[in-house]
Amino acid sequence: MSWGGGADVAGAEASPHFVIVPMMAAGHAGPMLDMARVLAGQGALVTFVTTPLNLPRLGRAPGDDALPIRFLSLRFPCAEAGLPEGCESLDALPGLDLLGNFNDACAMLRAPLVAHLREDCSTPPASCIVSDACHPWTGGVARELGVPRLAFDGFCAFSSFCMRQMNFHRIFDGVDDDRRPVRVPGFPIDVEISRARSPGNFTGPGMKEFGEEIMAESARADGLVVNTFAELEPLFVDAYEAAIGRKIWTIGPLFLSTTMPSTATTEDANAARCASWLESKKPRSVVFVSFGSLVRSSLPQLVEIAHGLEASNRPFIWVVKPGNLAKFERWLSDDGFESRVGEKGLVIRDWAPQRAILPHPATGAFVTHCGWNSVLECVAAGLPMATWPHFAEQFMNEKLVVDMLRVGVPVGVKDTAQWGVETEAVVATREDVERAVAAVMDGGEEGSARRDRAAELGRKAREAVARGGSSSRNVKLLMEHVEQKKSMA
Template sequence: MGNDELHVLFFPFPANGHIIPCVDLARVFAMRGVKTTIVTTPLNVPLISRTVGKATIQIRTIKFPSPEETGLPQGCENSDSALSPDKIIAFLKATMLLRDPLEHLLQQEHPHCLVADMFFPWATDSAAKFGIPRIVFHGLGFFPLCVLACVRQYRPQDKVSSYTEPFVVPNLPGEITLTKMQLPQTPKHDEVFTQLLDEANDSELKSFGVIANSFYELEPVYAEHYRNHLGRRAWHLGPVSLCNRDSEEKAWRGKEAAIDEHECMKWLASKEKDSVVYVCFGSMTSFSEAQLREIALGLEASGRAFIWVVKKGSNEKLEWLPEGYEDRVEGGGKGLIIRGWAPQVMILDNEAVGGFVTHCGWNSALEGVCAGLPMVTWPMYAEQFYNAKFLNDVVRIGVGVGVQTWIGMMGGEAAVKKEVIEKAVKRIMVGEEAEEMRKRAKELSLMARKAVREGGSSYSHFNSLLQDLRSPTCM
């Protein structure tokens, strides 16, 4: 069977941070000649169509459950519009109702493989109904996958006397220490999410395997540990964001940008190499006005030019900015504030950008690695503390702002002060420590780009995956 005869169907969870890497992954398959289909709901089609770019990929839609079935407002088909605690649980329940429409589509399409997001645990059984393998795509690398598996299996957090007492993650190379405060916190009443995670783990163990958005040279010890010690079948095919090769693909990836790409590039062109710090906390995080004010003051005090992406929403009018800030910073050419979606990969890859302040979502962390940038790590929820640990302590291209508590998407902890932010930005931008981190980051960037080229580790692992999919036990 040739690549063109193999048909792989991708089913991303309807959240921007899940959809975009899944579409990038689908593009990797399409670029290698595999017939590729992405399944989504109608209101997510524009985001996917933009991100698909020039790749030949079919998009099929299934209907999202009605407001009568879900209790959600009309048009709520993406987690971006369901960020309050009550809505996100209702949203998770709603996605469980996508099972029947997906199975109907599987019956129509007859794909050879289903690549489905971890948040669709039922997808393993759905694929099995039609005699096809299901592969799980978390969008994560091997390090966070290893930590998640070891914490779940050995439960070291149950053996400490307080939330602040450090423990070593058992059966994991590198003496990785965490505290209970840094683990994902699920409210006791939140049985839906707890049950979903349990089911996701069980379905992953029954699935054909896992695709990791990583490359072998970034985390060889953890790639081996995940496969050989934890016994999980996995293929590393990343960094998937590197499928976006020209400026147009980078600019169009994701939602429509809140800034004209030419205006952004013109601003960056006026700056010296490695002089700008890029600040972005992902598409889900909301900060208090007090925290936003501290960030504004810390960036100004650092003396570095910056691009700061402020999430569109309740803080949109920027009334929280210190008096005269926009005139001093934006008017003086020192800072550029983007109110909404930013073409992140395009900005990070610009030579004027020399550092990245990030929430440590794996997508952003890996995009920072690909751009060869030292990072200020500011984790808040999900597996972000694990990713921060990886950047700071394993590959040593990050410095933390000192947050120690998993606080969720709504940013409920006491504000990180401007002095701390100023110091962290300076540490990644100027001085000997910054240059050492930048050197290590640039070396990783070169390895990442080599990995996805012909003969590279991720390119070769793609061939291994295709062989596995064509094996008699799979077909």
């Protein structure tokens, strides 16, 4: 619970003090830590709230010690919430049935967080709470302290606004066919979505009420902070802002504004292996396949992916996170897949340096689950995508990528998976995989136009975070807004 070594906290009374509360999951905490670095780099003081098991997973960057960022580690109340010990992040939950308990445990952090912020005389009072939209309890923290709360939206504006309209208008009430497309009212373009492709996060006991609580607290927030950039989806940012009557600050892609985090020894080994392998490949020849930190694929589905990649006859890096690693390793051994593909394919277990692989000159396309962090990293790298959504808002992200930005080719998955529940079903065949890879790597006129559009988006992403760019300006405007609120308090 200490400040960075270069921070002059005692003399920083005039600086705004941001308290950042991320959702305890790698895909949520990472962007918020990048935001902490961006704000601290502009002179703000930042308290980053985490827990003992999540703290070492954050990935410290080389320049963090010179920034005024305090990592506040609060005990996570697993036992009190009915969770097994160690379940301090979403990816550590053994099943979806404990998601409600996890949310309850997060809400129990309210009292200790308020106590720390009130009693710690070594730091200036909080000026603002910036919390993941999935932490509605932090609205109460902000009101107790008498400071504004900003909701951090880890999704893009397109998907967040779409979900808001779906929930606000209850579009699936009375719809008995899960695959029937339903129009989303009040959206700036005609969009239809079925219940089968809609976000499945708020299912199970108490989840509907939790979703409504999130919406209610987001409506009370002083504004939204979104990890996107204005030039990527201007129509949807403007429409979302008008609908909620609140300011939306687009400040992404956040990872482009910060130094690459250092990594652990095992991750360094994978990074070195990937870098060496990529250097041996021709420019834009490699397909990168990865489905994020939460997806766990069944063995039958992994077999289909393997054979599809082999049939595509393209060099590939495939990041595998099987539901059962031992079964997958036995299959690899019995099938001889790695021996057959040889140097043409690289199979990485569990983790790969995605941010280094995507912009590498040898990488030509990304087969992705359409999690927003992955989409944004691919956009910034200027690459086209083959889209394979699984759950949450990923089918909506696919619509943005394929239909609006026109930089993606769908693999053809029809229904959302249920996070935390592994099934033996095969949702995409080897033929689907082979076809999608061929399409996204196509050298014809359509593929060339797709790559040109992707490269242009990559240029705009880098310009947005550069000095004078739209996201850079919004960071300054956000700080000015908080400073004004502070002076009025």
